[in-house]
Structure formats: structure tokens, C-alpha cells
Amino acid sequence: MAVQKLTIAKALNDSLRKALETDPKVLIMGEDVGKLGGVFRITDGLQKDFGEERVIDTPLAESGIVGTAIGLALRGYRPVVEIQFDGFVFPAYDQIVTQLAKMHARSLGKIKMPVVIRIPYAGGIGAVEHHSESPETLFAHVPGLKVVSPSNASDAYWMLQQAILSDDPVIFFEPKRRYWDKGEVDVEAIPDALHGSRVAREGTDITLAAYGPMVKVCLEAAAAAAEEGKSVEVVDLRSMSPIDFDGLQASVERTRRLVVVHEAPVFLGVGSEIAARITERCFYHLEAPVLRVGGFHAPYPPARLEDEYLPGLDRVLDAVDRSLAY
Amino acid sequence: MTVESTAARKPRRSSGTKRAAGAAGARKTAAATAQPHDAEPQLVQLLTPEGERVEVADNPDIAEFAPFVADITTDDLRDLYRDMVLTRRFDGEATALQRQGELGLWASLLGQEAAQIGSGRALRDDDYVFPTYREHGVAWCRGVDPTNLLGMFRGVNHGGWDPKINNFHLYTIVIGSQTLHATGYAMGVAKDGADSAVIAYFGDGASSQGDVAEAFTFSAVYNSPVVFFCQNNQWAISEPTERQMRVPLYQRAQGFGFPGVRVDGNDVLACLAVTRWALERARRGEGPTLVEAFTYRMGAHTTSDDPTKYRRDEETAAWEAKDPILRLKAHLLATDGADEAFFEQLEVESETLGKRVREVVRAMPDPDTMAIFENVYADGHALVDEERAQFAAYLASFEGGE
Numbered sequence: 001m002a003v004q005k006l007t008i009a010k011a012l013n014d015s016l017r018k019a020l021e022t023d024p025k026v027l028i029m030g031e032d033v034g035k036l037g038g039v040f041r042i043t044d045g046l047q048k049d050f051g052e053e054r055v056i057d058t059p060l061a062e063s064g065i066v067g068t069a070i071g072l073a074l075r076g077y078r079p080v081v082e083i084q085f086d087g088f089v090f091p092a093y094d095q096i097v098t099q100l101a102k103m104h105a106r107s108l109g110k111i112k113m114p115v116v117i118r119i120p121y122a123g124g125i126g127a128v129e130h131h132s133e134s135p136e137t138l139f140a141h142v143p144g145l146k147v148v149s150p151s152n153a154s155d156a157y158w159m160l161q162q163a164i165l166s167d168d169p170v171i172f173f174e175p176k177r178r179y180w181d182k183g184e185v186d187v188e189a190i191p192d193a194l195h196g197s198r199v200a201r202e203g204t205d206i207t208l209a210a211y212g213p214m215v216k217v218c219l220e221a222a223a224a225a226a227e228e229g230k231s232v233e234v235v236d237l238r239s240m241s242p243i244d245f246d247g248l249q250a251s252v253e254r255t256r257r258l259v260v261v262h263e264a265p266v267f268l269g270v271g272s273e274i275a276a277r278i279t280e281r282c283f284y285h286l287e288a289p290v291l292r293v294g295g296f297h298a299p300y301p302p303a304r305l306e307d308e309y310l311p312g313l314d315r316v317l318d319a320v321d322r323s324l325a326y
Numbered sequence: 327m328t329v330e331s332t333a334a335r336k337p338r339r340s341s342g343t344k345r346a347a348g349a350a351g352a353r354k355t356a357a358a359t360a361q362p363h364d365a366e367p368q369l370v371q372l373l374t375p376e377g378e379r380v381e382v383a384d385n386p387d388i389a390e391f392a393p394f395v396a397d398i399t400t401d402d403l404r405d406l407y408r409d410m411v412l413t414r415r416f417d418g419e420a421t422a423l424q425r426q427g428e429l430g431l432w433a434s435l436l437g438q439e440a441a442q443i444g445s446g447r448a449l450r451d452d453d454y455v456f457p458t459y460r461e462h463g464v465a466w467c468r469g470v471d472p473t474n475l476l477g478m479f480r481g482v483n484h485g486g487w488d489p490k491i492n493n494f495h496l497y498t499i500v501i502g503s504q505t506l507h508a509t510g511y512a513m514g515v516a517k518d519g520a521d522s523a524v525i526a527y528f529g530d531g532a533s534s535q536g537d538v539a540e541a542f543t544f545s546a547v548y549n550s551p552v553v554f555f556c557q558n559n560q561w562a563i564s565e566p567t568e569r570q571m572r573v574p575l576y577q578r579a580q581g582f583g584f585p586g587v588r589v590d591g592n593d594v595l596a597c598l599a600v601t602r603w604a605l606e607r608a609r610r611g612e613g614p615t616l617v618e619a620f621t622y623r624m625g626a627h628t629t630s631d632d633p634t635k636y637r638r639d640e641e642t643a644a645w646e647a648k649d650p651i652l653r654l655k656a657h658l659l660a661t662d663g664a665d666e667a668f669f670e671q672l673e674v675e676s677e678t679l680g681k682r683v684r685e686v687v688r689a690m691p692d693p694d695t696m697a698i699f700e701n702v703y704a705d706g707h708a709l710v711d712e713e714r715a716q717f718a719a720y721l722a723s724f725e726g727g728e
């Protein structure tokens with residue numbers, strides 16, 4: 001009974017429902033989140049059951065959405081904001097970076113900013129411009145924000161509730177191409193810590209670190225490598241700010257090799273930070289330099305090229321081979 | 327709008343609302359009452375839904391605009407009709423191609439042909455257009471080959487035409503951004519002492535964006551020669567105009583210090599007249615104008631959208647009776663402006679266009695993989711060069727190997 005098989009989309013929907021039920025101060029805000037239930041239906045049925053005072057269709061204005069969410073948080077509410085697609089968060093970037101992120105520090109800790117910003121992100125759905133981007137680094141770089149991304153239904157369910165419970169602003173990146181992937185959710189479990197990493201597959205020869213949509217690719221790569229006799233460990237980072245370096249270090253100390261995989265451009269990306277830190281922490285354990293697989297220093301390409309652009313099985317396995325060749 | 331807005335005027339609280347904390351929940355907030363939205367809004371109309379010409383004597387409010395189409399001949403009317411029919415045909419073909427998997431997405435202009443052809447045909451060649459993503463009819467008027475519009479919806483490029491050839495900028499998907507580009511371009515036109523004008527297209531939803539308010543501010547204070555042409559098609563995906571504004575949109579211009587006009591967006595003649603009027607003001611150095619073309623999106627927002635989740639069939643049916651193409655057809659028939667041969671020939675022309683669109687789209691090649699690295703910079707960039715070389719070597723490692 002407690003364990004259900006849900007898509008990530010349904011797990012998120014259930015999670016929001018639970019949050020609305022548990023705390024009357026929780027609000028959902030965004031474009032089309034009401035009657036339509038959001039363009040991905042993540043808020044499906046919530047306005048019907050909780051009313052327009054709790055599930056709020058907003059004007060088409062992202063700066064307005066985040067700016068008013070800040071005001072509502074100042075008044076004691078806990079807004080959960082939906083940005084329709086990754087590329088449309090930028091009109092709100094000013095509010096997020098100059099206001100939301102700094103309010104707690106500026107008020108000497110007197111003001112809390114329990115705002116969650118949900119963003120369906122990353123590629124692989126054949127969309128037009130601005131619907132496939134991975135801007136997580138731009139948020140992880142900003143002190144005061146926390147940045148997470150679930151890769152499976154259970155994490156989707158639990159991490160979203162934990163994010164809503166957090167008194168810090170959390171940028172919650174949802175891997176949109178995995179929305180329809182199913183997984184088991186134990187709604188009575190004691191969840192992992194929001195910012196801890198998780199070993200998604202154990203291995204001994206090399207560690208693959210990923211988050212969000214790339215975890216599945218890495219698990220497939222690990223399975224393929226196993227057929228060639230290579231034992232690949234996969235770490236699901238889950239959080240990009242903070243990053244669980246202790247967990248990752250423990251894995252790398254076991255395997256002595258690390259490849260970081262993400263869709264976002266490699267240059268100055270989350271992988272760059274991980275490569276630097278893990279090199280500092282594990283210099284004497286490493287048998288090879290930390291390698292990164294990810295997007296290029298180029299705009300996200302038109303849909304017909306995204307399969308080439310996105311890291312797939314082959315590119316991940318190529319990096320595994322290069323690492324093992326050292 | 328009528329049904330929706332009466333319902334919204336009496337805020338009712340559902341059971342869920344009661345759970346909202348105390349006093350805040352007791353006052354209307356999210357369910358704010360809508361301004362009684364004009365059931366029959368005041369608008370500039372020159373051709374009734376039945377296809378009859380409105381005379382100035384019947385409606386003195388149109389006196390200012392009617393002269394701007396005084397020169398329009400029956401031949402011109404047939405041309406406008408042809409533009410609308412072919413645009414609709416192209417649009418319908420694109421929708422069908424999306425259903426067949428040839429396009430990833432399509433944003434249909436069905437129902438908005440008059441607003442686009444009327445305004446598009448008001449433009450001079452040296453005017454400059456900043457569209458959003460649904461302006462296929464305006465593109466048609468600018469002479470952009472319609473098949474060029476399909477590349478970005480097929481996923482082979484992010485644009486597909488050279489904006490400078492037809493003075494028709496690339497489609498802009500981020501809502502409202504282009505209104506500022508139009509304003510800046512218009513500021514440049516004024517600095518150059520040129521007498522051309524600039525037009526920016528956007529939707530009713532877009533009017534909520536800060537960028538649009540900033541465009542209004544800049545264009546007002548710099549008295550820029552720009553026409554803001556808002557197609558109020560009543561919906562921003564699932565959100566009705568009541569979710570964007572409390573006063574009729576065109577009235578907003580006044581607060582920024584320039585005129586706003588609401589025109590019947592399903593009346594091609596009125597759209598032509600009002601846009602010409604606004605462009606003339608711009609050319610004369612009288613600054614910006616906001617034109618609100620009151621119209622309706624007959625189809626889904628895009629092919630990914632399901633309008634049955636949020637709007638009523640009765641509403642759509644009511645707008646069907648105001649169809650821009652049928653209206654002009656009725657007028658042409660009643661005035662002997664066109665004969666059967668004209669309509670038959672246009673049908674043949676439509677078929678030919680449809681066939682060409684299908685053929686071109688199906689033959690559209692996927693881009694070369696290395697195109698990912700092209701045009702990232704105008705002057706080149708060492709990192710891009712390095713990544714391009716690495717990726718080429720990686721791809722080459724598959725050839726011959728396995």
C-alpha cells in the first residue's frame with residue numbers, strides 16, 4: 001500500500017498535493033497551473049481540489065511571479081512557483097539572484113525565504129528553442145540558493161516535499177524527458193537527506209557521477225560496460241548546491257576514477273567544480289584525471305541535432321574507456 | 327469571455343480555499359474579480375461579420391480611420407482575400423504536417439488572418455517587422471517564402487531566413503522580448519532621420535511582461551516610430567485575458583502617453599486602416615501607437631495544447647460567426663466583387679501551395695552534425711574550435727572501427 005509505482009510526473013503531483021494538505025501556507029503559483037494543470041500536468045487537479053486561493057494562475061510575467069512569491073514568503077507563505085520551461089526563467093533571474101538569494105543574509109538571518117522554484121529542464125523531447133536548456137550552473141553559482149534535481153520517482157516525491165519544507169530558496173530542476181518514467185515510491189519511507197548523493201549502482205573500476213536526466217544514461221552505460229567486464233559505479237548527485245563531496249569522495253576512493261556527466265555545457269559547469277574539488281581531495285587516490293562529458297560551448301541546437309549534442313551511451317562509454325586507459 | 331467573466335465576478339470559494347490560512351483567505355486575492363469585459367467591445371470596424379461596409383455616417387468613431395482605406399479598390403479587396411485564404415491554407419497544411427510527424431510543433435494562426443494580413447499589407451518595404459512566433463500571415467505579406475518558416479518547427483534550425491532581406495526579424499519565442507528590439511530599432515530609425523516605421527507583434531498575455539512595459543516606456547520617452555500591434559486572441563495558453571489585465575488593453579497606452587486603438591481583428595479592412603493610420607503617425611514623428619486587434623485563436627495554442635481543458639465550445643462557436651475570411655467573401659459576393667471563377671482559381675492556387683509546402687518540408691534535410699559549432703561567434707573562439715575538433719575526432723573513431 002505504501003509502495004506505489006508512479007511516473008515522475010505523478011510523483012511530483014502527489015508530492016504537491018501532500019504539501020498543500022499538510023501546510024495551509026503552501027501555495028502553488030505559475031502560468032497555466034490551474035485549469036490546465038500546467039503544460040506538463042504536474043499540477044493537474046490541484047486547483048480543483050484546493051481552490052484558486054492556493055493554486056494560482058498568474059499573469060504571464062516571470063519576474064512578477066518570483067517577485068510576488070518573495071513578498072508572499074515575507075508574509076509567511078511558502079510559495080512553490082512553476083516556471084514553464086528552462087529558457088523562460090531569465091525574466092525572473094534578476095529577482096532570483098539579486099533578491100531571493102540574498103534576503104536571508106541581508107536581514108542577518110531574520111528573514112527566511114521558503115520559496116521553491118520548479119523548472120522543467122534539459123533536452124531530449126524534440127522541442128523548439130528555449131525549451132531544452134540546462135541552466136543549473138547559473139543558479140548553483142549564486143550563494144544563497146540551493147539547487148537540486150531528482151532522477152527518479154521516489155526522489156521526485158520526497159525531494160520536492162523536502163524542498164518545500166526548507167527555509168531556503170530551492171531551485172528544483174525537473175528532468176522533463178523523464179517525466180513519464182515509472183518508479184517505486186514508498187510514501188511512508190524515511191527519505192534520504194535532500195542534499196546527499198546516492199550510489200545508484202555499485203561498481204569497483206570507475207565512478208560515473210550524474211544528476212537528473214543523465215543518471216539513467218549512466219546506469220545504461222554501466223550495464224553496457226558490465227558486459228565488457230567493467231565494473232562501473234554510478235553516483236546520483238541529486239543536489240548541485242550543495243554538492244555531497246564526502247559521498248563522492250568515498251566512491252572515488254574506492255574506484256580511483258571519476259567521470260562527471262551532465263547535459264549542461266562542460267565549460268565552467270558543475271563538472272568543472274567537481275573535477276577541481278575531487279582532484280584536491282583525492283589526488284593520491286586518482287589513477288586518471290577527472291573527465292567530464294556534457295554539452296558544448298554552443299547554443300542548444302535545433303531538435304534534429306539534439307541526439308548528437310546530448311551525451312548518450314557512446315560518449316559516456318568513450319569517456320570510461322579513456323579514463324581506464326590511463 | 328462573457329461566460330467566464332460573469333462567473334469570475336462573484337468570487338466563490340471552494341472547499342480548498344477554506345483551508346487557506348485565516349484572514350488572507352477571506353479576502354479575494356487569486357480569484358480577483360474581472361473587470362466586466364465588454365461583451366460587444368467598442369472597436370473600429372469597417373466590415374461587419376455579415377460582410378457589410380460600415381459607413382462613417384453610421385459610426386462617426388471610424389471617421390479618423392476610414393480615409394486610410396479610401397483608395398482600396400475591388401482588386402485590392404480580392405488581393406486581401408487571396409492573402410488570407412492562402413495563409414490559412416499554409417497554416418492548415420503545417421498543422422497537418424505536424425500531425426504526420428514532419429514538424430515537431432506548430433503554432434497555428436487560424437482565426438487571426440485578418441489581423442495579420444490587414445496590418446502586414448499596411449507596411450512599406452522599408453518598414454521593419456518584429457514578430458513573435460505565430461505571425462505566418464505577416465511573413466507572407468513580407469514576401470518570406472512560407473516554407474522558410476517551417477525549419478524551426480521541424481527542428482532543423484532556429485530561424486530559417488535572413489531577416490534583412492525582407493525586413494522581417496526572426497521569430498521570438500521568449501514572450502515580449504522583441505517589443506524592446508523593435509523599440510531600439512525604431513530609435514535607430516529616428517536617429518538616422520529616416521521616415522520608415524517599425525512594428526512589433528505580441529499577444530495579450532505578453533502584455534503582462536515587464537519587457538513590454540519597458541518598451542512602452544522607452545518608445546514614449548524617445549518618441550520612437552514604432553507600432554505595437556497586439557493580437558488579443560483572448561487566451562494565453564489556458565489563461566483568459568482576465569488573468570492578464572483589468573482594463574481593456576488598448577487603454578493602457580494612455581498611461582504611457584501615446585494613443586491606443588482597439589480594432590476588430592477579424593476585419594481585414596479595419597486592420598489595414600488602423601495600422602496605416604498608426605504607421606503614418608510614426609512616419610510623421612508623432613511616436614508610438616498601441617493597436618489592439620480584438621480577435622480569437624480558433625485552434626489550440628500550439629499542437630501540444632489541449633484547449634478542451636480550459637475553454638468552452640460555445641465561445642469558439644460564437645467567434646466562428648465572425649470569421650475574417652467568410653466576412654470578406656460575403657462582401658465580395660454581395661458587391662459582385664468576385665465571381666465563381668476567382669474562387670475556383672484561388673482553390674487551385676491553394677492546392678498548389680499546399681503541395682509545395684508538403685514537398686519542401688519532406689525534403690528538408692537534417693542539418694550536418696558539425697552545424698552545432700557553426701556561427702557560435704562571429705570572430706571565432708578557441709574553445710569552440712577545440713570542442714569541434716575533439717567531437718570530429720570522436721565521430722571519426724566510429725567510422726571504419728566497428
Ligand SMILES: Cc1ncc(C[n+]2csc(CCOP(=O)(O)OP(=O)(O)O)c2C)c(N)n1
Binds near residue numbers: 060499
Ligand atoms: C517568457 C516566457 N514565458 C513563458 C513562455 C511559454 N509560453 C509560450 S506562448 C505562451 C502564451 C502566450 O500568450 P499570448 O502572449 O497571449 O500570445 P498567443 O500565443 O496567444 O498569440 C506562453 C506562456 C514563453 N514562451 N516565454
